[in-house]
Amino acid sequence: MSVIIHPSLIGILLGLFVFIFYHRILNYLAFFVSVLIFLFCLNLQEGVYSYLTIFNYDFYIKVDKLSLFFCYVFSLIGMVGLLYSLHEGNRLIPGPALLYMSSAIGVTLAYDLISFYAFWEMLAFTAILLIISSRTKASYFSTVRYAIIHAVSGLCLLLGMLYLSTHYDIKSVATFSNIRGTFPYYLILLAVLINAAMPPLHFWLPDSYPNASIYGSVFLSAFTTKSAVYALVRMFxxxxxxxxxxxxxxxxxxxxxxxxxxxxxxxxxxxxxxxxxxxxxxxxxxxxxxxxxxxxxxxxxxxxxxxxxxxxxxxxxxxxxxxxxxxxxxxxxxxxxxxxxxxxxxxxxxxxxxxxxxxxxxxxxxxxxxxxxxxxxxxxxxxxxxxxxxxxxxxxxxxxxxxxxxxxxxxxxxxxxxxxxxxxxxxxxxxxxxxxxxxxxxxxxxxxxxxxxxxxxxxxxxxxxxxxxxxxxxxxxxPKINLDTEWFFIKLCKALVYLFNKILVPAEYRYVGEFYRFLVDKMLVGVRNLLVSMNYVYLGKVATEVPQNVYNLSIKTSKFYDGNMLKYLQFLLIFLAILLTVIILI
Amino acid sequence: MLNKQFKRQIFISSFILVLMFILSLYDYLVHEHHHAFSFENLPFFTGLIGIIGALFITVVVKILGKIVSRGEDSYERYYTS
Structure with missing residues (x-):
């Protein structure tokens, strides 16, 4: 098995560098890196390569005409998009765009299931950074909705792939026609169709892409849905x-x-x-x-x-x-x-x-x-x-x-x-x-x-x-907006809130509350009474009787310690005589 | 219904459409085709699809607009574009 440097690696490393240490001049570096990735993709030869080994597990990429075809266009549009945004001083554009492009290339080249899943999730995460790049209130809300729906997609993919590898011993990305009709087949298909924006699960797309910055939407239009198309052509x-x-x-x-x-x-x-x-x-x-x-x-x-x-x-x-x-x-x-x-x-x-x-x-x-x-x-x-x-x-x-x-x-x-x-x-x-x-x-x-x-x-x-x-x-x-299938999801969420407020809260108050009443009225109040009585019986006694006893003792001692020095001397002599007698006797 | 603003455009597109109709008739009469579907054998079939399709979309959009369109402010609470 030949070993190769993954074409996405340079994009991921420098994308992170540009994102973390952002300065406007780094826009040019990002563009230059995208050109390099494009040239790298042009020089890829068909075959299966290993690009990483962790704990004896090999991560593979597969280069064939289908993956190459998508790699060319992903690197090409990444390059054009970065040229388009070259003048823009926004941390959330060049770095995330490089990462997003690298993730899409990673998805198309992934041969083992773990690589495919990792790049698939990275695609969603970097898209979020691009959506939020406009830094508007609308973009923040769209980002939350985008994250939720893509979390569902990622989860379906993960479950499907775990099921595939454990029950069917399938560990590579290939056509799944031989397992059509099985549970993991439909789980993975659902994950891919969510990313392909198949109605009625498409609402995240017209919701989020227009809310991104004008530069962000150029990248967004290219990668997520087309990676899903690649997955459909490859797997289904x-x-x-x-x-x-x-x-x-x-x-x-x-x-x-x-x-x-x-x-x-x-x-x-x-x-x-x-x-x-x-x-x-x-x-x-x-x-x-x-x-x-x-x-x-x-x-x-x-x-x-x-x-x-x-x-x-x-x-x-x-x-x-x-x-x-x-x-x-x-x-x-x-x-x-x-x-x-x-x-x-x-x-x-x-x-x-x-x-x-x-x-x-x-x-x-x-x-x-x-x-x-x-x-x-x-x-x-x-x-x-x-x-x-x-x-x-x-x-x-x-x-x-x-x-x-x-x-x-x-x-x-x-x-x-x-x-x-x-x-x-x-x-x-x-x-x-x-x-x-x-x-x-x-x-x-x-x-x-x-x-x-x-x-x-x-x-x-x-x-x-x-x-x-x-x-x-x-x-x-x-000047109108149009409700789409997100209306159903909004209604569903509102129905859930209603369910909580009108049904579950009273039920909790009525039935679960009875249990709490017993707990509070009987047990906790009993403990409280016990503590109060202990306070009165023991602590109260200590508080009132100790000072009284000390007072009585002081009255008695005051009779003895009256200030008469001769009396003190007499007692001292008697004490010494007793002490001497005891010593002699011993 | 005729929009005066687009008189010139209507004239140009009608002219192109008639020209295409003649060219497709020529194609229909001269060339021999083996179409997959019988409805494709209709002369000027794609032109008809264009007319019917555009009218269909207009009608659906008008009806759907009545159902799903809202004022821009009414949607503000969802913070969307």
Missing amino acids: PGEPIISVAGALMALYGVIYATLENNPRRLLSYHIVSQVGFMVCGAGLGSQESLNGASAHAFAHIIYKGLLFMSAGAVIYSTGLERLHLLGGYARRNPWVALYFFVGALSISGLPLTSGFVSKNITIHSAADLHKPLEYLLMEVASVGTFFSIVMKMGFNIFFGEPKSNYEVKPIPWNMHAAMFIASSLCILIGILPSYYYQLLPYPEHFVPYTYTNIVNSLSLFSATALIYFLVAKLIAPK
């Missing part, structure tokens, strides 16, 4: 439940996104939607659909990072984070508009962009496997994606008249550079799909640029655009 390929659930998830996300007024919350719902495509791809289980899930994860990380960066740039320069207050931004800063629309067209899957060559693999494989429900749901979700991001978000931020008097401050060069790199990647992947497909885990023969595919795609989006312009007034952004 062909799981039938998740193929339909993923397609529904794709539609659910776009519907909520269309309702949203907060741009980063809108984009967060699009993460739910796009991850739905990937989950569906993993669930379909064919080589093509697994390629589709992986390809879409890669493309998604880049264009979603770009969209968060451009939304962040708008927030940075205007200070506004509501669609109904913005408008006409393209006239003030056309570059940001350009970056945004490259990302928006990519996520929609328009020809010449990365989304077109990645998303269509999954949709095509659903058709090949004859899954009409998944196919139709994903098509409608594609419509919704274009409808909500390009049309609703794009038009309301960048075009039309400004809906409030906002000032625009200039954007630093590094933010421009990061968005430019991400935009270029979106277009490069879109125009050179054959190179992109070579990196995929399985051989890929899908040909995206056919006459039919291009005409179909343009038909879909031109029809959507026409409908949007006709109904734009109906779905205009409003």
